[in-house]
Amino acid sequence: MSAGIYDRRGEVHARFGGQQRGGIITPARHALVIIITGEEGLEHGYADRLRADGTFEYFGEGQVGPMTMHKGNAAIANHSANGKSLLLFKTTKQGLRFEDEMVYESHHIEQAPDREGNLRDAIVFELRPIDGVTEVVEELAPRPSSSDTELEELRKRAFAAAKESPGKTKSASTIFERSRDVRDYVVARAKGHCEGCEAPAPFHRPYGVPYLEPHHIRRLTDGGPDDPRHVIGLCPNCHRRVHSGADGTTYNLDLAKRMLAIEIA
Ligand SMILES: [Zn+2]
Ligand SMILES: [Zn+2]
Structure with a gap:
């Protein structure tokens, strides 16, 4: 098997479980939503596509009649709120090729034929590669918070940011703004100290x-919006430890426990 190509049954399902058919796989015991793009849509007269602005348009699931926001479709729209990574694979002759980790930005409804050739409402997800989102957000100036009212305001925004926003218009906040809302709230919540080891932040940003x-x-990776109960503000040492340390997995479990006290539901 060549690099980056996976056998669906032997590797994806053997490791993660999940639905054996269809383009959206939601393994029950892993923080993953796997979506597959390929030629299947073509026979129905539509195909997933990359827009000029870098958004990837992905058609939801549902073979006949209007698509609804349930099951796999809901899993895509809510992956951030559920703290799940959204992984895009492409069907090739050799197997499934990993494309990118994506973030749900939005979705719209358009008319597309179903399996029987009838036009119906199709859900078209608008997704972006997570690295692109992270890079842009890194350049966005933080919103300062000095008072408790401001912290409460940031908290409200951050909780709203991870949630699905059906039917939202173009004037609604972008994926970049929503990612910044989560980051700014988590940093403000930490009040200048690492939420892992409680040491003071090593320096200040502009x-x-x-x-x-x-x-x-x-x-699996950082970036994009997420439920603030799944995001912790770390000093660079703790952050390297959790990703690169010999005890990284255990440390991550400790952090998850700390989060229960930090962010009471
Ligand atoms: Zn730390
Ligand atoms: Zn991390």
Whole structure:
């Protein structure tokens, strides 16, 4: 098997379980939503596509009649709120090729034929590669918070940011703004100290904000919006430890326990 190509049954399902058919796999015991793009849509007269602005448009599931926001479709729309990584694979002759980790930004409804050739409402997800989101957000100035009212305001925004927003218009906040909302709240919540080891932040960013890194406890990588109960503000040492340390997995479990006290539901 060539690099980056996976056999669906032998590797993806053997390791993660999940549905054996269809383009959306939601393994019960892993913080993952796997989506597959390929030629299947073509025979129905539509195909997933990359837009000029870098958004990847992915057609939801549902073979006949209008698509509904349930099961796999809901899993895509809510992956951030559920603390799950959204992984995009492409069907090739050799097997499934890993493309990228994506973030749900939005979705819209358009008319597309179903399996029987009838036009119906199709859910088209608008997704972005997580690295692109992270890079842009890194450049966005933090919103300062000096008072408790401001912290409460940031908290509200951060909790709203991870949630699905059906039917939202183009004027609604972008994926970049929503990711920034989560980051700014987590850093403000930490009040200048690492939420892992409680040491003071090692230095300040421009604008006087303490330097701490948002770590996504349940996801494979950091970045994008997420439920703030799954994101912890770490000093660079703790953050390297959790990703690169010999005890990284155990430390991540400790952090998950700490989060229960930090963010009471
Ligand atoms: Zn620390
Ligand atoms: Zn991390």
